[in-house]
Amino acid sequence: MRLHAELAAELIAVGREPGSARICAVSKFHPREAVQAAVAAGLTDFGESYAQEATAKLGGFPGITKHFIGHVQTNKAKLIAGGFDLIHSIDRMEAGLAVAKAMQALGRGVRVLVQVNISPTDRYGVPPREAATFATALRRLELDVDGVMAIGPMTNNREELRASFEEAARCFSEVGGSTFSLGMSGDWREAIAAGSTLIRIGTAIFGPRAPLNTTKSSRYDGT
Numbered sequence: 001m002r003l004h005a006e007l008a009a010e011l012i013a014v015g016r017e018p019g020s021a022r023i024c025a026v027s028k029f030h031p032r033e034a035v036q037a038a039v040a041a042g043l044t045d046f047g048e049s050y051a052q053e054a055t056a057k058l059g060g061f062p063g064i065t066k067h068f069i070g071h072v073q074t075n076k077a078k079l080i081a082g083g084f085d086l087i088h089s090i091d092r093m094e095a096g097l098a099v100a101k102a103m104q105a106l107g108r109g110v111r112v113l114v115q116v117n118i119s120p121t122d123r124y125g126v127p128p129r130e131a132a133t134f135a136t137a138l139r140r141l142e143l144d145v146d147g148v149m150a151i152g153p154m155t156n157n158r159e160e161l162r163a164s165f166e167e168a169a170r171c172f173s174e175v176g177g178s179t180f181s182l183g184m185s186g187d188w189r190e191a192i193a194a195g196s197t198l199i200r201i202g203t204a205i206f207g208p209r210a211p212l213n214t215t216k217s218s219r220y221d222g223t
């Protein structure tokens with residue numbers, strides 16, 4: 001698909017290897033048919049924010065990697081640990097504990113990322129200065145911490161964006177691992193310049209979503 005070509009071109013433009021970042025297609029609020037079409041178009045990684053919604057939607061596609069990118073509610077930890085391959089959004093100790101416990105109960109290993117907060121408008125994520133300490137604490141719970149995830153600030157100011165992405169990149173180098181999940185439809189090029197290895201793309205692949213507030217309250221009950 002076109003985004004693959006654009007990503008390869010952007011990687012080359014900033015002096016990186018063309019295969020050094022991949023696309024996570026964010027299919028939340030889109031139907032299973034959209035995922036089916038995306039699989040046919042060659043996408044292999046899918047991200048969802050709501051565990052229940054994702055279970056039916058992403059089931060039965062052999063070989064895809066399932067990414068949980070939503071807020072980790074502790075009462076949904078088993079559903080999340082059982083249904084996904086990589087959890088991007090461990091943002092506090094309770095979430096780490098709940099996921100570690102769920103993985104033990106399920107006998108299943110799942111990779112996790114530390115979500116860092118680099119945006120004044122984002123409610124979740126650990127402060128960047130705490131990322132490394134938090135990662136160490138999660139590893140003591142035997143969680144396989146594979147890197148960092150961040151959501152960019154909602155701004156059109158490219159300088160502000162660059163500065164916060166650099167902060168996330170510093171966190172990634174401190175935490176270690178192989179996954180730096182950064183960049184969405186509106187800011188993935190800046191994320192690639194900052195070293196992102198995984199861009200999370202919804203709108204640019206699937207088109208606009210139904211408004212979050214109405215859909216969420218009427219159909220999804222939080223997760």
Ligand SMILES: *Cc1c(COP(=O)(O)O)cnc(C)c1O
Pocket residue numbers: 026028049069070151183184185186200201202203204
């Ligand atoms: C919805 C969502 C995305 C995708 O956003 P787009 O702007 O549609 O590409 C990426 N990351 C997270 C955490 C999301 O919740």
